[in-house]
Amino acid sequence: NKLRVGLLFGGCSGEHEVSIVSASAIAKAILADGNSQKYELLPFYIQKDGIWQGVEVSQQVLDSKQPLQTSTDSDSLKAKLWQFPPQVTEVDVWFPILHGPNGEDGTVQGLLSLMQVPFVGTGVLGSAVGMDKIVMKMAFAQAGLPQVKYMAINRSQVWSNPCVFPKLGDEIEANLGYPCFVKPANLGSSVGISKVRSRSELEVALDNAASYDRRIIVEAGVKAREVECAVLGNDNPQASVVGEITYNSDFYDYETKYTEGKADLFIPAKLTLEITAKVQEMAIQAFQAVDAAGLARVDFFYVEATGEVLINEINTLPGFTSTSMYPQLWAASGVSFAELVDRLILAALERFRK
Ligand code: ATP
Ligand code: MG
Ligand code: MG
Ligand code: MG
Incomplete structure (x- = not known):
């Protein structure tokens, strides 16, 4: 009998649409030759309002690749958030492919842990640490990552207090200078991120980031090439070949990420063997520093002028569409999309084996 894989997608986040496309690609891989003999697919779609749909409706969402329109009033919503489709009890292993808050941040991982069913990817701790850019940077600093x-x-x-601002602005300018990047601490897809070059832009950017998150991070801007590395495995994780992203916009913002043709991926990136090895080593250190598991994509800045490699961030549930960096890096490393999905499910089972 086949292993029933609960594919969990959609979710309450700005990356809802990307999640649907990622899930469609994974669903296809589960049904592909080789995997279809081993696995049965049970899709579960989480609407934008947080309500879970059963497999029939969820399959329709996968087929149409369009989110469901929701119009639940807030009173009945509360009750419905505690109702799960009956088929959830049939799942042998979960494959959550939810990007951003309420899915990549440990919340759903907590729910799945309580269900006592193995799931693909990082657990509660690593997901939360990886999502919060402030705590993530503390973990990286502790691991000695530049x-x-x-x-x-x-x-x-x-x-709260407008009088605090001039002082805060002075402090940011003195410590970080311009350009700097203002980011909500717990988001993804560049949502809420601004690159700022003056005090007035800084004020607008902080106000904007504050509308997304209580926690905000401001970073010194670097002029660098952007390279990424994919990691796969549990206690002995493997690093993929390294890829590079190029674009013409000011930075790798939301529009550049999701508008066809605005960014190019180069796999493998044109780097010396030495820099490639350094990126791969740092990717594994980052993975372990936050206690990631299964998969992660680690993003770096390579400052060509100085030869420095700086870690930018880890994404514990990276984009997983057929054209996303994570599966493409593995394809270039000799692991096909379908094989990758298989290996992730096997890694989940391995991690939860007692
Ligand atoms: P993802 O979609 O990868 O999860 P994210 O929303 O977590 O992205 P970051 O990766 O932190 O956001 O930043 C998005 C982009 O902003 C980077 O890819 C880069 O182009 C630019 N950027 C962010 N921080 C800096 C920095 N300190 N210096 C230079 N560029 C930066
Ligand atoms: Mg991120
Ligand atoms: Mg992300
Ligand atoms: Mg990033």
Whole structure:
């Protein structure tokens, strides 16, 4: 009898649409020759309002690749958030492919842990650490990984007392200078991120980031090439070949990420063997520093002028569409998309084996 894989996608986050496309690609891989003999697919779609759909509706969402329109009033929503489709009890192993808050951040991992069913990817701790850029940077610093200078800021510093601001602005300018990057601490897809070059832009950017998250990070800007490495495995993780992203926009913002033709991926990146090996080593150190498992994509800045490699971030549930960096890096490393999905499920089973 086949292993029933619960593919969990959609979710309450700005990356809902990407999640649907990632899940469609994974569903196809589970049904592909080789995997279809081993696995049975049970898709579960989480609507934007947080309500779970059963396999029939979820399959329709996978087929159409379009989110369901939701219009649940807030009173019945609360009750429905505690109702799960009956088929959830049939799942042997979960494959959550939820990007961003409420899915990549440990919340769903907590729910799946309580269900006592193995799941693909990082657990509660690593997901939460990997999602919060402030705590993530603390973990990286502890592991000795070089990174940009940064400051952690709370929303209350930006909003509560206007008199705090000139001082905060002075401090940011003195510590980090311009350009700097202002980011909500717990997001992805560049949502809420601004590159700022002046005090007035800084004020607008902090206010904007504060509208997304209580926790805000401001980072010194670097001029660098952007390279990424994929990691696969549990206690002895493997690093893929290294890829590079290029684009013409000011930085790798939301529009550049999701508009066809605005960014190019180069796999493998044109780097010396030495830099490639350094990126791969740092990717594994980053994976272990946050206690990631299964998969992660680690993003770096390579400052060509100085030869420095700085870690930018880890993504514990990276984009997983057929054209996403994570599966493409593995394809270039000799692991096909379908094989990758198989290996991730096997890694989940291995991790939860007692
Ligand atoms: P993802 O979609 O990969 O999860 P994210 O929302 O977590 O992205 P970051 O990777 O932190 O955001 O930043 C997005 C982009 O902003 C980077 O790819 C880079 O182009 C630019 N950027 C961010 N921080 C810096 C920095 N300190 N110096 C220079 N560029 C930066
Ligand atoms: Mg990220
Ligand atoms: Mg992300
Ligand atoms: Mg990134």
